[in-house]
Amino acid sequence: MAKNRLTVCGGVVLLLLALVAGAAPWLSPHDPLQVNLPDALLPPSAAYPLGTDQLGRDVLSRLLYGTRISLLIGFIAVGIAVVIGTGIGAIAGFYGGWVDAILMRFVDTMLSIPTIFLLLSIIAVLGPSIQVVMAVIGLTSWMGVARLVRAELLSLKEREFVLAARVLGASPVRLITRHLLPNAMAPVVVSATLGVGGAILTESVLSYLGLGVQPPTPSWGNILNEGRIALGVAWWLTVSPGVCILMTVLAFNLLGEGLRERYK
């Protein structure tokens, strides 16, 4: 099926990206941080396959190292979001009643504040760094997972096997972690896969706005920021990082959609 092929494509691209991220030091033709002013803003050539930036740094090498940053931020941010979302969703779904009401109104609130407002204001207060960016993206993207887990638990907790465990005297913690959550994880995996792509997009927006990964550490977003300054003179600074982001996010989305179809 065409759908399957696309899913596999997504998976293969992601494997390649992981390899590239791991092997960045060996694949890079130049040092990504090496400033070389006489070679500033050179178009793509044999020596610099994707050209150079304002400081004469090799764009290809910076992109390769940027893969590490993007994947790292994507996975850790989503990890944080899954942990928070699963926790809050599990508590809300398991206990129901007013606990559920309070937590879900909180989820509604988080959903109603434009994410970029939350992200930018928290980063403004805490100061931009890779750690802050990962944490803040995680803290602002757990609501979908919480809703999924809550909905699953609401229906699961009425099932016989849960009742049986309850009769056997299982504690709420054991019920949630042993019996309920393992059965609620499929949609979470799908949403997490799509979430990694989203987190990578968010990181690039933040870095582009100057509130994400700080130079000289290369990230796809901050290379684009430099590209904006040289827009019209150095198109290669703008085109290549965008293509990287697009391909990566597309791969995560294809894989996520494929998984969704499978679990349906």
Added chain:
Amino acid sequence: MSGYLVRRLIGLVPVLLWITVISFGIIHLAPGKPTDAAMSFNPKVSLEARQRMELLYGLDQPVHVQYVAWLRRLARLDFGRSFLDDRPVTAKIVERLPITLMINLLSLALILAVTIPLGVVAAARPHGLFDRLTTVFVFIGYSTPSFWLALLCMAFFGVHLRWLPVSGIHSLDHESFPLLRQWLDLAWHLALPVGIAAFVSLAGMSRYARASMVDILRQDYIRCARAKGLPASRVLFHHGLRNALLPVITILGLSLPDLIGGSVIAETIFSIPGMGRLFYEAVMARDYPVVMALVTIGAVLTMLGNLLADLAYAYADPRIRVGPSTS
């Protein structure tokens, strides 16, 4: 209908409270006093201004007292004064709001005008050629960073072809133009920002429109309409689309935060003096009163947008307003 409205309005109260807690809490994440940051990042803030600020925000008080005081002023729409130029925050926002609202409304209109026909045509023949093509387009669109697209459009239409202006909302000499020309000038300047702002939601929305339409077209009454020999277009647009639009309205309401958030990016890139850019500038300058006010206003606008979407839904679908609320 009025009973439903009252229920919904009461439901908004806790969300509103949480919004204020979050807006207030963010600023107090920082160690020290909020005014410290303004001082250290902006030497222009005078000593009196800072002292007045501390007095105004009661920064010598415990946090909960500060919060209640802030809520009191909020109820009177008093957001305090900007750290940057000491003007009332409300005035700064009011002068920026119209342009942002205009861009957002225009892009909403553009989103609807593009996604609904796209969704309908794709759903008319699920898995047909057109459907598969739009699916590919949707996936790519969904994964494209909008700010990157904005940069490419600027470089291509603005710098390379010189068709469209790349910044601002007016030509320099726009005041000398006749009225019609002024409007055209505005439209010419807004083409790229509105297009980019709409782009963020295009892919997702056309997918929802399609899914909703496919769902409706499977219903018995559609088969019935077809069976009695109505022309295909009438079945699609009269029987199908009207019902398929309902879920689309809700999704549109839910996508409002992205739209408002998108103004930050679009306005920053195209140098448009709207709320989004005001927010970005306030964040960069640690102008906390403005940041707090905009987070609150952005969330409240979203909330009201969702309310409107729900009311529209309830107006169109009696089952929602008659039955006890289930969600």
